[in-house]
Amino acid sequence: MAxxxxxxxxxxxxxxxxxxxxxAVFAGFILLSLLYLVGMDQGATSLITGSMVHEFVHDGRHxxxxxxx
Numbered sequence: 001m002a003x004x005x006x007x008x009x010x011x012x013x014x015x016x017x018x019x020x021x022x023x024a025v026f027a028g029f030i031l032l033s034l035l036y037l038v039g040m041d042q043g044a045t046s047l048i049t050g051s052m053v054h055e056f057v058h059d060g061r062h063x064x065x066x067x068x069x
Contacts, residue, residue, distance in 0.1 A: 039066045 038057045061067075 038064060 038060050
């Protein structure tokens, strides 16, 4: 008789924190930058002069629930 092969469950890969942390910080910076551009660039506290950024992300502001006028 042939023996049945036993299948073991795959073990998850262990990723050290020092490899994940720089990517997490980078992703957080990008997400906060996008949040600023979409949600808080109103003109009064704007880091970018003019209204080009506001008009570019205008529909996205409404989609995400940010009031702008």
